[in-house]
Amino acid sequence: MSLALTQLTLSHFRSHKAARLRTDARPVAIHGPNGAGKTNILEAVSLLSPGRGLRRASAAEMALRPEALGWKVTATLTAAGRPHEIETWSETGAARQVRIDSKPASQMALGRIARILWLIPAMDRLWIEGPDGRRRFLDRMALSFVPAHAEAALAYERAMRERNRLLRDRVRDAAWYGALEAQMAEAGHQLHQNRCAALGLLAAAQDQAETAFPAAELDLVQTEGEMPDSAEDLREALAESRFRDLAAGRTLVGPHRADLYAVYAAKGAPARDCSTGEQKALLVSLILANARALSAQLGTPPILLLDEVAAHLDARRRAALYDEICGFGAQAWMTGTGPELFSELGERAQMLHVTETDGVSHVAAE
Numbered sequence: 464m465s466l467a468l469t470q471l472t473l474s475h476f477r478s479h480k481a482a483r484l485r486t487d488a489r490p491v492a493i494h495g496p497n498g499a500g501k502t503n504i505l506e507a508v509s510l511l512s513p514g515r516g517l518r519r520a521s522a523a524e525m526a527l528r529p530e531a532l533g534w535k536v537t538a539t540l541t542a543a544g545r546p547h548e549i550e551t552w553s554e555t556g557a558a559r560q561v562r563i564d565s566k567p568a569s570q571m572a573l574g575r576i577a578r579i580l581w582l583i584p585a586m587d588r589l590w591i592e593g594p595d596g597r598r599r600f601l602d603r604m605a606l607s608f609v610p611a612h613a614e615a616a617l618a619y620e621r622a623m624r625e626r627n628r629l630l631r632d633r634v635r636d637a638a639w640y641g642a643l644e645a646q647m648a649e650a651g652h653q654l655h656q657n658r659c660a661a662l663g664l665l666a667a668a669q670d671q672a673e674t675a676f677p678a679a680e681l682d683l684v685q686t687e688g689e690m691p692d693s694a695e696d697l698r699e700a701l702a703e704s705r706f707r708d709l710a711a712g713r714t715l716v717g718p719h720r721a722d723l724y725a726v727y728a729a730k731g732a733p734a735r736d737c738s739t740g741e742q743k744a745l746l747v748s749l750i751l752a753n754a755r756a757l758s759a760q761l762g763t764p765p766i767l768l769l770d771e772v773a774a775h776l777d778a779r780r781r782a783a784l785y786d787e788i789c790g791f792g793a794q795a796w797m798t799g800t801g802p803e804l805f806s807e808l809g810e811r812a813q814m815l816h817v818t819e820t821d822g823v824s825h826v827a828a829e
Contacts, residue, residue: 466577466763467794468508469546470539475527477503477534478824485828486813488541490788490795492805495817500824501798504817505581505768507536508796510551510559512579513570513606513613517768522553527823533557542576543763549573574610578757581768582750587775590734590742594686594722601683601723602654604753605661607765612657619650623714626701631712640705647717648698654718655690658683665749668756675783676748677741679734680726687720743775751787764793772797773804782807802829 467488473479478500493501506525509517518524526534535552550562561568563576580603589596606612626643634640662681669678683690691697697717704716725734727741734745750767758764767788773781785808788795799805805812814829 465541465792465794466766467541468511468538468766468796469541470537471504471507472535472537473504473507474535474537475533476507476536477525477527478819478822479503479507479826480527480823482824482826484815484826486794488792488794490785490793490797490808490812491815492802492808492812493796493798493815493817494800494802494805496800496819499817499819500826501817502583502770503824504815504826505583505770505796505798508538508766509579509581509768510536511538511540511549511573511577513574513610514603517581517583517770518585522557522559523555525553526555540577547576549576571610571613574606574613578607578761578765579768580604580607580750580753580765581770582746582772583768583770586746587739587743589746590725590737597723598719598721601658601661601721604665604749605654605657607753607757608661608664608760609657612654615650615653615657619647619654619718622646622650623717623719627713630708630714633709635709637702637705640702644698644701647701647714648694651697651718652691652694655683655721658718658721664756664760665752668752668759669748672752672755674748674751674787675780676744676751678728679745679749680728681749682724684722684724685720686722687715690718690721691716740775744780747772747776747784751784754793755791758791758793764791767793767795767797769795769797771799773799778807785811 465488469486471484473482493504495501506516506518533552533554538549540547540549548564551559553559561570563572589600602616622643629639662683665681691700700716708714727734727737727745734742754764754767776784789811816827816829818825
């Protein structure tokens with residue numbers, strides 16, 4: 464049974480004062496000039512999953528104008544044959560709220576209904592910049608397989624912030640550290656296990672795929688030392704590292720020191736040394752592998768958000784991408800500057816045209 468977004472309403476969200484979109488389970492091709500508000504639609508869809516969305520923006524940044532009273536995104540999502548009404552919104556100065564089927568819910572609950580993956584231009588430099596972005600990329604994939612991954616990440620980050628505060632304040636009393644390190648050890652071990660499991664699922668999906676995109680060999684490495692094998696080992700490593708951490712003023716052991724290392728398999732070349740086009744192709748390949756693995760695990764593919772992806776592919780790879788998306792039945796929301804970028808899709812997709820007037824976006828179905 465397909466996962467599909469069939470209705471999306473935006474109110475004072477980014478450049479969209481009021482937009483109401485009706486779609487079916489086919490891919491959605493959104494075209495229009497740069498700055499018209501295409502990516503804003505994808506960002507609204509990304510908020511139907513846990514987290515801060517594809518731009519990692521604050522709730523306040525999503526309002527149409529600073530003086531607006533807030534914004535709201537409303538959607539109808541069909542999952543496992545059942546429609547769900549999802550609302551997420553923020554009032555001025557307030558945190559984002561979520562309601563599912565008319566009942567207040569946490570963001571974590573969104574992950575149990577919809578699995579949403581995305582690829583945006585900001586990720587094009589993933590392989591050549593710092594490890595933070597690669598960890599987030601891997602964690603989004605792990606979250607797609609294990610919705611509880613977000614809870615483990617939050618628990619780990621919260622405990623580590625408190626431990627780092629103690630380190631900066633030069634606190635040396637072991638009693639202050641023990642409880643925090645126990646929390647970090649349990650959550651951190653779960654984080655590491657989820658990441659490793661995600662890499663295993665991605666590797667299997669790549670091995671079994673017939674695709675025009677290059678396979679990537681992935682490995683989880685530590686920027687310093689090794690990741691302990693168990694929660695108890697991690698707790699002991701944190702305790703043993705206190706004096707070193709005091710000198711540094713921060714925690715130097717744990718899954719926050721991990722990095723995702725990728726190799727272009729056919730060439731045996733590290734992803735960071737590949738051409739821009741090859742790096743992009745590897746990213747597309749991993750998103751597709753993630754989607755195939757989820758489809759095998761859940762019986763339905765995730766929703767894909769692919770921002771400006773067609774512009775970076777030649778006609779052959781573009782057609783191959785569309786064939787793969789349609790082949791496993793994913794509803795992919797894709798953006799591009801012109802309709803010609805989606806010509807290979809034909810009637811397999813629904814088209815939306817976005818224009819902008821006086822800073823306000825307008826959306827029309829074609």
